[in-house]
Amino acid sequence: MKTAVITGITGQDGAYLAELLLEKGYTVYGTYRRTSSVNFWRIEELGIAKHPNLHLVEYDLTDLSAAIRLLQKTGANEVYNLAAQSFVALSFDQPITTAEITGLGVLNLLEAVRIVNPQIRFYQASTSEMFGKVQAIPQNEQTPFYPRSPYGAAKLYAHWITVNYRESYDIFACSGILFNHESPLRGLEFVTRKITDAVAKIKLGRLDYLELGNLDAKRDWGYAKEYVEGMWMMLQASQPDTYVLATGRSTTVRDFVHMAFRAAGIELAFRGEGLEETAIDTLTGKTLVRVNPKFYRPAEVDMLLGDPSKAKRQLGWEPKTTLEELCRMMVEADLRRNERGYSF
Numbered sequence: 001m002k003t004a005v006i007t008g009i010t011g012q013d014g015a016y017l018a019e020l021l022l023e024k025g026y027t028v029y030g031t032y033r034r035t036s037s038v039n040f041w042r043i044e045e046l047g048i049a050k051h052p053n054l055h056l057v058e059y060d061l062t063d064l065s066a067a068i069r070l071l072q073k074t075g076a077n078e079v080y081n082l083a084a085q086s087f088v089a090l091s092f093d094q095p096i097t098t099a100e101i102t103g104l105g106v107l108n109l110l111e112a113v114r115i116v117n118p119q120i121r122f123y124q125a126s127t128s129e130m131f132g133k134v135q136a137i138p139q140n141e142q143t144p145f146y147p148r149s150p151y152g153a154a155k156l157y158a159h160w161i162t163v164n165y166r167e168s169y170d171i172f173a174c175s176g177i178l179f180n181h182e183s184p185l186r187g188l189e190f191v192t193r194k195i196t197d198a199v200a201k202i203k204l205g206r207l208d209y210l211e212l213g214n215l216d217a218k219r220d221w222g223y224a225k226e227y228v229e230g231m232w233m234m235l236q237a238s239q240p241d242t243y244v245l246a247t248g249r250s251t252t253v254r255d256f257v258h259m260a261f262r263a264a265g266i267e268l269a270f271r272g273e274g275l276e277e278t279a280i281d282t283l284t285g286k287t288l289v290r291v292n293p294k295f296y297r298p299a300e301v302d303m304l305l306g307d308p309s310k311a312k313r314q315l316g317w318e319p320k321t322t323l324e325e326l327c328r329m330m331v332e333a334d335l336r337r338n339e340r341g342y343s344f
């Protein structure tokens, strides 16, 4: 059976991909960073933390020698590079760390593949953030890039160096340009989960209101569990390539807020504009959403809308879960967690 390395197993996608590959009979080496308190809550919630075929290994993307030893030690056939400093807002405050991890870290792994075993199949977690200030609607594999954050710029370097290693050294290196994908395992700093967790807390009377930034931003949001399947499909194809994974539907943050409160039985009405905009509970008149400029970014990606037709045509990949279903799933999970008294 095959052996895979997944970098970033403590993250949302790492956890779902590990679950998928274990189901398929893989031996999985999942990497995590040593920190004072490592958090394995996602693989614990999925019930795979103690799976006999899952091995957890310490690894930091910024260390080339560690990358070489990782591939030597595991004898991996497939490497999924999901680790990154992945929070766009933080990348404005920590641009150099972001460049080192999210950009150069990928080169370390690709060099390790070239040195240890060029037969390894490599997946790079690229992103719709590379489209940034969009040059065409919808965005596909041919759309020119225009990143709008240090994160987007670092990921663009990582994307091109992946393509370069494919073309220069004949390495089976795929770049998946994935649009936003969410789930109950999404980190609390990202807007969808921040919203669904706040909805649960408000519903249970533990929070007065939710503060957000730009409500006009539009994103193409899909379900993470379906997107990790697309990653696996890319590495099973006959040729390495670049693919967009997206739903083809774009929704504003404001509409996602509506949807999430509705999933908890609360109907909102928005009033005012810009920093003065608020949303009230139509039943009680209580203000439940406010805008705080602290959550605005120095440069924003206003709208993303992906065209996944190449992935459908060549891989047979298709999104199935609607945003309403996904949103409900997230709100219900956060209600359950908050009722139990904790949420990560």
Ligand code: NDP
Pocket: 007, 008, 009, 010, 011, 012, 013, 014, 032, 033, 035, 059, 060, 061, 062, 081, 082, 083, 084, 085, 086, 087, 101, 125, 126, 127, 128, 177, 178, 179, 180, 181, 182, 187
């Ligand atoms: P998460 O932020 O949930 O997970 C990121 C992972 O990277 C964590 O396990 C984190 O470890 C790890 N990591 C961070 N820095 C390092 C480092 N220096 N060395 C080793 N590991 C590190 O991201 P997602 O699961 O949501 O996303 C997976 C990948 O896909 C990321 O590369 C992201 O940029 C990209 N992507 C995500 C999209 C999305 O919508 N989710 C869309 C497009 C691309 P720790 O727990 O220690 O912080």
Ligand code: GDR
Pocket: 086, 087, 088, 089, 126, 127, 128, 129, 178, 179, 180, 181, 189, 190, 191, 192, 194, 211, 212, 213, 214, 215, 217, 218, 219, 253, 295, 296, 297, 300, 301
């Ligand atoms: P994004 O996701 O930047 O698209 O990156 P995020 O959920 O952080 O932001 C989406 C949009 O919502 C707006 N927004 C807020 N965002 C956050 N986090 N918090 C707020 O309070 C808030 N209010 C409004 C943002 O301005 C933005 O427009 C994600 C990450 O997973 C990346 O790693 C990945 O590459 C891309 O998706 C595709």
